[in-house]
Amino acid sequence: MNVHYLYSLLAVIILGLIAYAGSEGAGLTWLFGLVIPYVALLIFIVGFANRVWGWAKSPVPFRIPTTAGQQKSLDWIKSSSIDNPSSTPGVIMRMALEIFLFRSLFRNSRVEISGDRLSYKWVIWLWLFAILFHYSFLVVVIRHMRFFLEPIPFVILMIDKVDSIFQVGSPVVYQSGVVLFAAATVLLLRRVFVPKVNYISRAADYFPLFLIIGIAFTGIVMRYFAKVDVVGAKELAMGLVTFSPGIPDASIGGIFYAHLFLVCVLLAYIPFSKLMHMGGIFLSPTRNLANNSRAKRHVNPWNNPVKVHTYEEYEDDFRDKMIEAGLPVEKE
Amino acid sequence: MADFPKPKEMFDSIDYALPEKQWEDVPPDLSPGNFCYPTKRKNLEYLGLPANKDEWSPSDEDWNLPDNWQTIIHEGFKDLLGKYRSLKIFMDTCVRCGACADKCHFFIGTGDPKNMPVLRAELLRSVYRNDFTMAGKILGSIGGARKLTKDVIKEWFSYFYQCSECRRCSVYCPYGIDTAEITMMGRELLTLLGLNINWILEPAANCFRTGNHLGIQPHAFKEMVEFFCDDIEDITGVRVNPTFNRKGAEILFVTPSGDVFADPGTYTMMGYLMLFEHIGLDYTLSTYASEGGNFGLFTSADMMKRLNAKMYAESKRLGVKWILGGECGHMWRVINQYMETMNGPADFLEVPVSPITGTRFANAASTKMVHIAEFTADLIRNNKLKLDPSRNDKNIVTFHDSCNPARGMGLFDEPRYVLKNVCNNFYDMPESTIREQTFCCGSGSGLNTEEIMDLRMRGGLPRANAVQYVHDKYGVNMLACVCAIDRAALPPLMDYWVPGVGVTGLHELVGNALVMEGETERTVDLRQEPLKEEEEDADE
Numbered sequence: 119m120n121v122h123y124l125y126s127l128l129a130v131i132i133l134g135l136i137a138y139a140g141s142e143g144a145g146l147t148w149l150f151g152l153v154i155p156y157v158a159l160l161i162f163i164v165g166f167a168n169r170v171w172g173w174a175k176s177p178v179p180f181r182i183p184t185t186a187g188q189q190k191s192l193d194w195i196k197s198s199s200i201d202n203p204s205s206t207p208g209v210i211m212r213m214a215l216e217i218f219l220f221r222s223l224f225r226n227s228r229v230e231i232s233g234d235r236l237s238y239k240w241v242i243w244l245w246l247f248a249i250l251f252h253y254s255f256l257v258v259v260i261r262h263m264r265f266f267l268e269p270i271p272f273v274i275l276m277i278d279k280v281d282s283i284f285q286v287g288s289p290v291v292y293q294s295g296v297v298l299f300a301a302a303t304v305l306l307l308r309r310v311f312v313p314k315v316n317y318i319s320r321a322a323d324y325f326p327l328f329l330i331i332g333i334a335f336t337g338i339v340m341r342y343f344a345k346v347d348v349v350g351a352k353e354l355a356m357g358l359v360t361f362s363p364g365i366p367d368a369s370i371g372g373i374f375y376a377h378l379f380l381v382c383v384l385l386a387y388i389p390f391s392k393l394m395h396m397g398g399i400f401l402s403p404t405r406n407l408a409n410n411s412r413a414k415r416h417v418n419p420w421n422n423p424v425k426v427h428t429y430e431e432y433e434d435d436f437r438d439k440m441i442e443a444g445l446p447v448e449k450e
Numbered sequence: 451m452a453d454f455p456k457p458k459e460m461f462d463s464i465d466y467a468l469p470e471k472q473w474e475d476v477p478p479d480l481s482p483g484n485f486c487y488p489t490k491r492k493n494l495e496y497l498g499l500p501a502n503k504d505e506w507s508p509s510d511e512d513w514n515l516p517d518n519w520q521t522i523i524h525e526g527f528k529d530l531l532g533k534y535r536s537l538k539i540f541m542d543t544c545v546r547c548g549a550c551a552d553k554c555h556f557f558i559g560t561g562d563p564k565n566m567p568v569l570r571a572e573l574l575r576s577v578y579r580n581d582f583t584m585a586g587k588i589l590g591s592i593g594g595a596r597k598l599t600k601d602v603i604k605e606w607f608s609y610f611y612q613c614s615e616c617r618r619c620s621v622y623c624p625y626g627i628d629t630a631e632i633t634m635m636g637r638e639l640l641t642l643l644g645l646n647i648n649w650i651l652e653p654a655a656n657c658f659r660t661g662n663h664l665g666i667q668p669h670a671f672k673e674m675v676e677f678f679c680d681d682i683e684d685i686t687g688v689r690v691n692p693t694f695n696r697k698g699a700e701i702l703f704v705t706p707s708g709d710v711f712a713d714p715g716t717y718t719m720m721g722y723l724m725l726f727e728h729i730g731l732d733y734t735l736s737t738y739a740s741e742g743g744n745f746g747l748f749t750s751a752d753m754m755k756r757l758n759a760k761m762y763a764e765s766k767r768l769g770v771k772w773i774l775g776g777e778c779g780h781m782w783r784v785i786n787q788y789m790e791t792m793n794g795p796a797d798f799l800e801v802p803v804s805p806i807t808g809t810r811f812a813n814a815a816s817t818k819m820v821h822i823a824e825f826t827a828d829l830i831r832n833n834k835l836k837l838d839p840s841r842n843d844k845n846i847v848t849f850h851d852s853c854n855p856a857r858g859m860g861l862f863d864e865p866r867y868v869l870k871n872v873c874n875n876f877y878d879m880p881e882s883t884i885r886e887q888t889f890c891c892g893s894g895s896g897l898n899t900e901e902i903m904d905l906r907m908r909g910g911l912p913r914a915n916a917v918q919y920v921h922d923k924y925g926v927n928m929l930a931c932v933c934a935i936d937r938a939a940l941p942p943l944m945d946y947w948v949p950g951v952g953v954t955g956l957h958e959l960v961g962n963a964l965v966m967e968g969e970t971e972r973t974v975d976l977r978q979e980p981l982k983e984e985e986e987d988a989d990e
Contacts, residue, residue: 125592169542176535179751182787182858184620184628186886189860191813191824194831195867201886202860204813216624222549223624227882229552229912234461236558236915238882244549248624315548317468318568320594322585323546390585395625398543403536404626409786409860412817416791420533424752425498426759427658429767432738435659436668443669445737446695 123310126324130332130380137379142372150375151354152363158382165389170397179418181411184404204410213406217399220245220252244308251301255330257281257294258337265355289341299334302327326393329384336377346371457947460907466561473569474576474596478608480508486611486647486899493651494644497658497753502644508607513600519643520598524581526642531582536631541578543625544571550619550629555890556612559908564609567619567629573605574636607645610636612905614894615748615780616853621886633895638750646749650896654745657757661740662707668694668737674710675735678720685978687970690727692735695768699734700805702765705776705822706743708934709955715937717976718777718955721964725826725957728966729806729834733774739764742781743934747788748896755792758784761819762793772802773819777955779894779933782821783858790817807832821855823864823932826960830871836965841972842873844983845928845952845959848920849878850913850940851888852933862886865932865956872963877924883916893939906939907946914947921948929953 140146187198199208200215215221223245227238260277264270282290306327309319340346350366351374357363388394400406433440433447440447455463469476485508494501500522503514516522530537550567552558557565564570576596579586586595596602615630640646653663660667666674672694683689693699705722709715726733739760746753765773775785790796799818802811809828811820829835849869855861862885869876883889892910920926929940929951940953962975975981 122592173535173538173542176532176538178535179533180788180791182536182628182631184617184626184857185860186621186857187860188862189813191811191821191861191864192809192828192831195827195863198860216626220624222622222626223547225622225887226549227553227622229558231464234458235918236912238880244547248547312548313468314466314551314563314566315546317473317563318546318548318551318566318572320546321589321592322594390583392543392545395543395545398539399625401535401539402543402626403539404620404628404631410813411790412786412814412819413812415795415816418791421792422752422755424756424759426756426763429738429760429763432659432661439667439669440737443672445668445672446697 122319122321123306123324123328126321126328129325130328133329133383134332134336134376134380137376138372141375147365147375150379151365152358154379154382155358156363158386162385162388165386166394166397169389169394170401173398173401177419178403178407179420181407181409181416182403183407183409185409189409203408204413205408209406209408213400216405220248223248247301247304247308250297251305254294254297254301258292258298258334261292261294265352266359268352268356287342289345291342295334295338295341299331299338302331302334306331322392326384326387326391329380329387333377333380333384336373336380340371340373340377344371344373346374454903460904461911464559464561464908468563473563473572474591476564477601478564478605480604480608482509483901483904485509485608485902486649486897487901489646489648489651493648493655494646496655497651499646499651500642500644508604513603513645515600515603515643519600519603522642523577523598523603523639526639527578527581530635530638531578534631534635536628537635539625540571540627540632541575544568544575544627545625547624549622549624550627553619553622554613554629555616555618555892555912556614556905556909559892559911560612560905562612564605565612567623567627570609570613570629571627571632573602573609574632577602603640603643603645606636607640610640611647611897612909614853614890614892614897614909616890616894617857618853618887618889621857630895634747634751637748641750647896647899649899650745650748653743653896654749654753654757657741657745661736661738661760662710663741663743663745664707664711666707666710666740668740671707671710671737671740675719675723678716678723681976681978682720682724685974685976686724686966686972688724688727688966688968690723692723692726693733694735694737696734697768699768700732700771701734701774702739702761702768702770702772703733703735703774703776704739704742704761706778706781706934707741708743708778708938709776710740712938714941714953714958714977715934715955717958717961718937720976721955721957721959721961722776722822724961724964724966725829725835728964729829732805734768734770736764736768742776742778744781744784745896747780747784751788751792754784754788758789759793761789762796762799765796766798771800772814773799774802774822774825775819776822777932777934777957779852779854779935781854781934782861783854785817785819786859789819804828806834821861821864823861823868823956826957827864827867830868837872837963838965839872839874839963841962841975841981842959843875844981845873845954846875846877846924846926847873847928847930847954847959848876848917848926849884850891850917850929850931850933850936851884852931852936853888853890853894855932856888857886860886861932865930868956868960869930872959875924877920877926879916879920883912889913889916891933891936891939892943894935898935898939903942907943910939910943911947913940914943917944917951918948921951927951930956930959932956
């Protein structure tokens with residue numbers, strides 16, 4: 119058993135309690151409601167840009183796409199234009215499938231030993247929960263835009279409507295929030311209980327999951343149970359985005375500040391963590407390059423000069439033997 | 451080896467149970483039999499590579515590292531991060547989802563968790579976090595960072611030489627993280643300390659001097675090829691006359707030297723020679739550029755460039771129009787993804803056009819190098835070859851996609867098209883074990899060495915197991931491939947796991963089926979064995 123998830127769980131609980139106590143008990147609403155959100159956003163933007171810039175600074179010396187389909191060679195052989203793209207449209211399709219549908223993860227399989235044989239089974243669970251997790255998170259984020267925009271754009275109202283289409287409960291339940299909470303929990307349980315995944319998991323893997331579960335949890339609690347002052351929350355959010363920050367007179371509630379603080383921690387944490395995969399996927403050289411380096415020259419900006427063994431040196435070494443064997447030589 | 455486990459014992463010994471201790475605390479097994487022999491100093495010296503202080507063995511406590519080894523690695527790592535975006539991205543984006551874990555043939559065969567691609571990369575990543583990231587510096591081991599110690603170097607040596615750079619894991623990785631890239635960087639760093647293996651550096655040094663990995667000198671190279679010409683004449687009655695180092699030839703033909711040196715590659719070599727003679731190709735072989743393969747790929751980018759340079763240099767000196775390349779795995783990864791970038795532009799060559807069919811190989815417009823399977827498939831498609839596939843009837847054939855042409859190029863249908871035209875009995879292995887999902891022979895990237903036979907048999911198990919499947923189901927008795935390392939590595943693998951299955955190159959089967967101008971009636975195949983099993987029985 120590894121203790122990394124206990125540290126991470128404790129860290130998230132403590133962070134949530136700090137914000138709750140700080141706003142509710144110590145009255146530091148200005149700190150948790152105004153200062154920290156700005157600071158977190160700044161860290162996120164600067165940190166993210168800095169990380170992407172760091173990647174971009176290093177060149178792509180060689181064209182190393184992983185070719186997962188037939189190459190384009192002879193006209194009458196059908197090439198796999200997406201899994202082994204030979205041109206930019208194919209690369210765009212390949213990247214779109216990776217980014218929007220997690221194409222590579224969809225291939226996932228599991229090896230099994232049965233008797234004296236190995237077998238491979240297609241397994242969809244990791245892909246499924248990853249998709250559910252990411253898309254529900256996306257919907258939740260978009261849905262929250264209603265706090266930051268006035269009037270609320272039609273698109274967001276529509277998403278809001280679809281997300282609560284079953285009209286269950288009061289206030290009505292958003293499916294996205296429930297799915298996010300559930301999918302993140304499944305991904306977490308997988309890390310704890312699947313031995314191989316547990317063996318490779320460290321605090322940096324548990325912490326963001328606990329953090330996101332914490333965000334979903336506090337969100338759900340304040341909407342459905344604590345029923346915090348939504349008008350006040352919107353007033354605070356609008357103040358932040360219009361750069362006229364202010365804390366609303368009526369108390370929004372400590373659970374709201376805990377929720378907001380965990381979101382801020384997540385934002386600030388992203389640039390320093392594996393969550394940068396959201397940027398990295400766009401720049402992965404095994405996916406975003408066409409396999410056309412035989413047809414078109416790819417230039418390496420640092421192409422090192424190297425010492426080679428020239429033909430002249432070779433002939434000097436073997437001339438007599440070459441002549442004796444009747445091989446042509448440059449110098450008799 | 452007397453104490454070598456029986457196949458069943460080895461299979462039953464595979465255990466996916468995980469160690470009690472965290473992986474950071476489990477030392478690598480560096481007892482004899484579990485590591486490749488380190489390189490002899492003469493190879494380092496010949497190639498001008500850095501050396502450690504003295505002779506060493508991986509089983510020694512002290513590896514005689516240079517005094518400033520930590521600085522060397524730190525600076526070397528920094529240099530690589532500055533040169534390769536791939537390395538930075540692969541260090542930063544892994545989420546440890548575990549999708550790669552059981553995609554590695556070495557993990558499947560050994561059950562060693564550090565053969566899960568994710569952990570192989572973590573060996574580097576932990577040091578990266580410690581040396582180059584803020585989170586790693588602040589959080590230390592909680593943040594997954596690890597100080598570079600001599601034990602970490604030993605671990606790198608153990609596990610970066612238990613990866614065959616086959617790229618299978620990168621097919622499944624949602625971010626395309628390519629362990630081949632990780633292993634290449636890891637080996638490049640180790641090479642800075644003089645830590646490399648003899649099975650890689652000896653061929654590299656040979657290749658640098660003599661033009662080929664096996665160290666065959668020019669006169670011997672010519673003699674060996676002429677010996678095949680005698681055999682071909684015995685079998686077919688036709689005399690083939692290859693030329694060497696001939697200026698003014700239209701095409702330079704380059705193939706791995708393994709094809710000249712050892713069975714069954716030699717039969718493939720005979721197949722090439724017969725084909726070229728039959729179609730009247732104006733080509734030459736070179737004793738200087740007498741190696742298609744490139745063990746530099748397994749050492750460092752610079753070493754790969756140094757060895758590869760001969761192909762263009764020789765084609766320029768001889769004044770050929772384009773280059774035709776033989777059957778080899780990693781050779782084709784180098785040609786497809788590195789050659790022209792490293793040693794181009796090849797503006798002194800012309801866009802390859804088949805002199806027989808007139809087909810213009812636009813896919814090779816820049817490198818000016820065509821794969822023999824592409825070339826032969828085009829010949830067959832245009833009805834330029836008279837073939838008698840029944841001469842291969844005793845062979846029930848399946849095809850092993852070699853890792854590099856598969857996942858570093860995408861050569862899948864050309865060889866299959868040729869196979870289906872030269873033999874009547876062809877059956878593919880199960881889908882999850884071929885094409886882009888193909889399994890390594892277990893001996894790629896310079897690991898084809900005797901002292902780690904146990905690891906090689908384990909690593910080759912997934913491949914062998916898939917062959918076993920078609921062997922049982924269709925009676926497959928011949929495993930075809932387009933790779934010289936395969937032709938060396940698969941025969942012992944088959945003998946161990948699936949006895950009764952032979953190994954052949956694609957063009958050996960082409961040579962058998964090819965009806966040559968003026969040939970006498972064939973009674974034996976290129977191995978000088980009777981064409982039909984019955985005749986064999988009758989002789990006995």
